[in-house]
Amino acid sequence: MNLKEFSDILGLSPTTVSRALGGYPEVKESTRRRVHEAARTHGYRPNRRAASLATGRAMAIGHVIPTAFNHEMVNPIFADFIAGAGDVYARNGYDMVLSVVPDGDEARAYRNLADAGSVDGLIVHGPRTDDPRIAMLEANALPYVVHGRAPIDTIAYSYVDIDNLRAFRRATDLLLDLGHRRIALLNGLETMDFARRRRDGVVQALTARGLSLQPHLHTTSEMTEHMGHEGALRMLRGDGPPTAFVVSSHIMAIGVRRAIGDAGLTMGRDVSVVIHDDMLSYLANGSTVPVFTATRSSVRAAGRRCAEVLMERINDNSTPPVQEVWECDLVLGASTGPAPQ
């Protein structure tokens, strides 16, 4: 049923019906009620595509997910981020459109969404250290918000990020204070901005005590359970094994813990572990006492905030960009203890 048919039923013009439904003030209250009532009973709902063509607003936000940060991997934090953002979109009447694209084709995907007018705004996921997407989007008129950030000084763009550097420096300091000296870092791919900052945080903390990050105690890879296990086990069985690990993701740390077990050691006693915890809904870090000592920040909250900022920018893109860097919590769990001996 379209607007014309529906308004015929009511004996009103399409104009009036449209206004009644749209909440415009020029329509008598009794008429409005009648229209709403009829819309419910007849199941009429304005066609979104037509409305959006007429208004020029797509009422949709685009997210581009690289199908493989490197291989076949989908970032597991994605689901929670989306849940947070989607909540805000729904409240504001926006749809969320997802494009799953092979890694590397992202820039093209953004351009597609922009040129075809499919969306009113974009969220940029997983910024790299030197990310071409931001410059590309800037050339465009489309509002966007970056989850994370890239070290780009020339462009003033909006982002919501956590203070990765500080979080990982604090994590490392904690281990140093506990007497650990051979500290390993199992990091994400350091082409990603967040991973680079995390490494810098670890390095700063070590350097401040006259230590350095040993190459054999440092990996940079996809943050899977498998890579965590593999990396940790190799280190634990190699020369100069670490007494502590700083691990970039909870999932990865599950592999680390498995490796610690495989090596016949006990986590929290023989080997300490500090993780970064995105607080994924299906992977709570313990209930009362955290399983892992962790720096943490809710990725779902970040999704919510990114969406809010984007909504604001869609309504008024002339305001100065929003740039937020969130401090992480540091929670003490059962996975850390004094260095052996």
Place this chain on the structure above:
Amino acid sequence: MNLKEFSDILGLSPTTVSRALGGYPEVKESTRRRVHEAARTHGYRPNRRAASLATGRAMAIGHVIPTAFNHEMVNPIFADFIAGAGDVYARNGYDMVLSVVPDGDEARAYRNLADAGSVDGLIVHGPRTDDPRIAMLEANALPYVVHGRAPIDTIAYSYVDIDNLRAFRRATDLLLDLGHRRIALLNGLETMDFARRRRDGVVQALTARGLSLQPHLHTTSEMTEHMGHEGALRMLRGDGPPTAFVVSSHIMAIGVRRAIGDAGLTMGRDVSVVIHDDMLSYLANGSTVPVFTATRSSVRAAGRRCAEVLMERINDNSTPPVQEVWECDLVLGASTGPAPQ
């Protein structure tokens, strides 16, 4: 830039340009090349909303994600399913629109998407045993495919599912063959169809050997690491502790393994575990030897297949529904062994 402006630049009519770009045969090859070339250099791309209004096809598929299967939980298999489906959509020129809605509001979300003409088809996630959505969608003209299924005889709908019952019967049989008698089931919420079938599979296997599923060795909950840990620990520390667990998800099993450690036991020796593994990209079940003995089926492949089936049905909804039930693999890993004694 719109079609009119663009065609003016070329000195052609909008009609011809539209045809050239749309791949229609009535346009001379040289003209088509010229149009394509110009589209590239001028960065012209047809407005998707306008095109879709004109053709009546939205070129988009809807997915509704309950933001909480019960609490604040987002199903972690979602990311991988989406990656599989999105791949197929992209290849066919479809967008994917996601609606995140509070659990319970799903039916309304489906109706919204349908009535507003936002999408050409829907994927139904997480069917319950008695799911109202299928009957609701059937009343609609919109093609849809269910990931999983519901025990509804009266409606012939398309679905792609795995044989949950058989998988869990085989898993249980394996444990029984190893001599286990006190077998626990840590299941998902049994309002979900898949979870009910899994329980039935376990029960069938036990019954066939004159055993039964003990209430104190059976939980049904969200499939989080936390619930796995809590459930398993309580059972292990209680009376008549299990010697083996059948666990409905990999994530949950990570909690089970942690509980086994907490109880001072060793997985694979003191306690056996069989899981169902959705083969999530960030959670590979070991590399050469599986960590967990598992029944498994790729949820990403299911996403791909659901999308394919839906594309077919959008093109021709008159064909008989596609109903696929996939057999799971059963892989032996390090988590199972003969029952103690």
Place this chain on the structure above:
DNA sequence: GCATATTTTGAAACCGCTTTGACAATTCAA
């Protein structure tokens, strides 16, 4: 060279909604 068949192109009518500007209908002040 002309009539006819075949390509190629174009004008105009949609698709279903929003919104502007105009017109009734009502209210109010004098």
Place this chain on the structure above:
DNA sequence: TTGAATTGTCAAAGCGGTTTCAAAATATGC
């Protein structure tokens, strides 16, 4: 009672494409 101000409603013009149907251009047959 009249004229102005205020409401409430409507007709029609977009929004930016696709597609039908007709016309122009080219190719074919005799």
